[in-house]
Amino acid sequence: MDRLFELGSEFWVAAYETFYMVALTLLVGGAIGLVLGVLLYSTRPGSLLPNRAVFNVLNVVINFFRPIPFIIFLAAVQPFARYVIGIGIGNDAMIFSLSIAASFAISRIVEQNLITVSPGTIEAARAMGAGPVRILRTVVIPEALGPLILGYTFIVVAIVDMTAMAGFIGGGGLGNFALVYGYRQFEPAITWAALLVIVVFVQGLQFFGNWLARKVLRR
C-alpha cells in the first residue's frame, strides 16, 4: 500500500495515458471503421452501391487481419509504425497499431448493425427519388444509430483491454503500470489498484453508452 502512495503521481499519469490512448483510438479507428463498415454494407450484392470487387477485397482483407491475436499484431505492425509516425514504441506508436486493429473490428460491427435496417425503409427512400449516398447518410445510419452506439460502446471496452496489452510492448498506461510496478515487483495491491481504475473507467463508459443509446432509441 505504501508503495502505491509513493507512486501516486505516476499512477495518475498512467491512468491519463490509458484514457488518451482509448480516446484517440476511438476517434481514428472509429472514423476509419465507420467508413469501412459503410463500404462493406453498401457494396455487398443487392445493396445500395453493389460492387463485387470492392466488397470482396474489403471482406478478405478484414478477415485476414481480424483473427490475428492483438499482442502479435502489435509486434507485427511495429515496423510500419516506425515508418509512418517515426517511432516504434510509446503511446503514439500504440495508438497507430490500436487504430488499425480497432478499424477492422469496428467495420464489422458497423456492417452488422447497418444490415438490420429494414429494406422497406430504404425502398421508401428510393421511391422518393433519394440517391444511394443520401440514403446512407440520412436513412441507413440514423435508423441504425441506437445499435451503432451500443456497438461502439462494446468496442471501446475492447480497446481498453487492448491498451493494457499495448503496455506489454512499449506502450504506457495502466496496463503497463500494473505489469511493471505490480506484477514484476510482487506488489499485488498495485495491480489491483490499476485494475480497479480500469473497471471504474469501463463501467462509466458502458453506462454512458447505454444512456446515449436509450436516448436515441427513445426507450
Added chain:
Amino acid sequence: MALVALKNVTKTYPAPEKGGREVVAVDDVTLDIEPGDVYGIIGYSGAGKSTLVRLVNALEPASSGSIEFDGRELTGLPERELRKIRLGIGMIFQQFNLFSSKTVAGNIAYPLKVAGWSKAEIAPRVAELLEFVGLSDKAKSYPEQLSGGQKQRVGIARALATSPRLLLADEATSALDPETTQEVLELLKRVNREFGVTIVVITHEMDVIQSIATKVAVMDGGRVIENGDVFDVFSTPKNSSSQRFVATVVKGLPSPAELAVLRERHEGRIVTISFRDGDASQAQVFLELARAGLDFELVYGGINDIQGRAFGHLTLAIRGEDAATDAALASIAARVEVTEAA
C-alpha cells in the same frame, strides 16, 4: 393520353439455384392507366403485382417491353433521371416503411428535402399535409407512438408531399383492421378526388377494389388475365380466377354446395337470374313470371353496389307446368341472364 402505359412488359429474375429455371415475375403485361383512374390490381400473393408496381416507378428495371410515364419512356433511362421521375410518383407500403429515427414532420419533410426545397418552403407544406391527413397534433411524435392507421396516414402525407401525379399503393391496407382500412380508403378517395391524383392500388382483397377502384386488372402467374371497368369485371367475370375473386365479395351467387341444399329444400326448378344495371328491372321479371301463372319463391340472392351501379343475382324456386315455365324463362332470358341449375 395514358399517364402510365405498359407495353409487353416482362420481368424475369435469375434462377434461385444454379441450373434452375429463371423466375418470370411479370409476363408480357400491356396496360394503360389513364389520368384520374383509381386502378386496382388484384391477385394472390406471388401473382407479380408488387413487382409490376415497382416497374412503374423503376425501382426494378424491366427485362423487356416498354414503360411510359407521362409520355416518357422509362426503360433505358439512367438512374439519375429515374430519380427525378420518382419525385413525381408517390408510393405507400403495407408495412408503412416510415423512418423510425425521424418525427412525423421529419418523415413528411424527407421527400421535400430530396427534391431540394428550402427549409422555409418545407415547413408550411408539411403543416398543410398534416392538416389534410388530420394529424396536425402529431407533428412531433415518432412513428412508434402512432396506431397503424395513423402510420399509414403519415405514409400518405409523405407520398403526396411533392404533389405527385401518380400514387402507388402496395397492399396499403393489408396490415390494418377493417375499420381502419375503410378510413385509409376514404382518405385515398379524397386524394383522388381533391387533388386529381391517379392511384394504382395493389391488393389481394376484393373489397378494397370494390370500395375505391374504377378500373381493375386481375393478375395470375405474372399475367394480367382480365381487366376493365370494375363494374364489368365484378358483374361478369370471364376468367375462372377472376370469378373466384369476385365470389369473395359479391353476394348472391350460390356455390354448388349451396345449390344442392337449395334443391333438397325446395320443390320445382331452381333458376338464378342475374341483373345488371340497365337490364330489365326485377319488377318486370316478377311480372312476367306471375303472368305465366307460375308459383315462385325467392330462395337465395343479393344485390351489390359498385361505384353507384347495381348488379345482383336472385335464385328462385319456380313451380308450375314445364312448358309455361320454359316459355316464361325464354322470354326473360331475352333481357337478363338466366341460369338454371341442372
